Amino acid sequence: MKIRELAVAGAYRITPEVHHDERGTFVAPYTREAFTAATGRALPLGQSHHSVSRQGTVRGLHFADVPPGQAKLVCVTSGEILDVVVDLRTGSPTFGHWDSLRLNAVDYEAVYLEEGLGHAFVALRDDTVTAYLNSTEYNPAVEREIDPFDPALGLPWPDGLDFLVSARDRAAPSLAEAERTGLLPSYEACLALRERR
Template identity: 60%
Template structure:
């Protein structure tokens, strides 16, 4: 598995090995050992879910209260999507910056983002399926949003399509409005979540899984 740290601390791109044969392919988007080697602490499992989107659907930019926050591993099981990670942590050296990764079932890349980072994506094809592994269960009272078309962010959405936004995202505040209202997580609170955290699983390697 190849790992690339994003331009924002706490965000990573994972490119797993893909095992192909006449039947198709087998891929592991997440392994404990690969994650520990890259990030330095284990991923807690709170919820697994997926979304199904039409071309042009924009989901996000969403984030959660910290604590507890919600870390995510995101991959694309069908179609294609442009995934965006935004630094919403007040006090971070890269506050307001973003990085993006193209996710699809051919490269099988996945994105990990720590608690406190904002997440969004746009579906580039009809019938795009995004798969999520999240560290905690979804709590609607703890999740918030930043307007995905905020010019201050300047996110790299394609210009050759009409965007489909939920009412919630259409009415979301800008980054500046959310910061001035005191709604954003702080960099210190987010970093404190992982301070002195010790691995909870053995750091051995093994090749396993039914292919």
């Protein structure tokens, strides 16, 4: 397993070994020992869930208040997504920066995001299944969103897709609006939370 940090501090690309034989494929996108050695922390499991998306479905840009925060590990078990991570932590050296990668059910790479980072993706194929391991349970009272089409972010959504976006995400504020209204987590609060875990 290879784990390397993305251009956004606190986000990691995980490349697991994929084992093939006459029965099919076996892969483990998360192992505690390798993950902890690479990131300096273990991933506590608060909730596991998955989504099934039509081609062009955009989910995100989502994050949780810090505290409590929510770290997540995301992988694809069927289909393909363009996955995007955005640093939403005010005061962070990479605030407002993003990185992206394609996740699919061929090489089974995964992405890990620490608390305070925003997450979004677009499904590149019908019936794409995205699986999540979250450090905390879903809590709608602390869930937040940023407009995934905020021109100031300039996220790399591919051309030629008819985007399907929830009403919640369409109504989300821009990054500048969220910063101005105090909606975003601070880098200091995220570091303090990481030290406690």
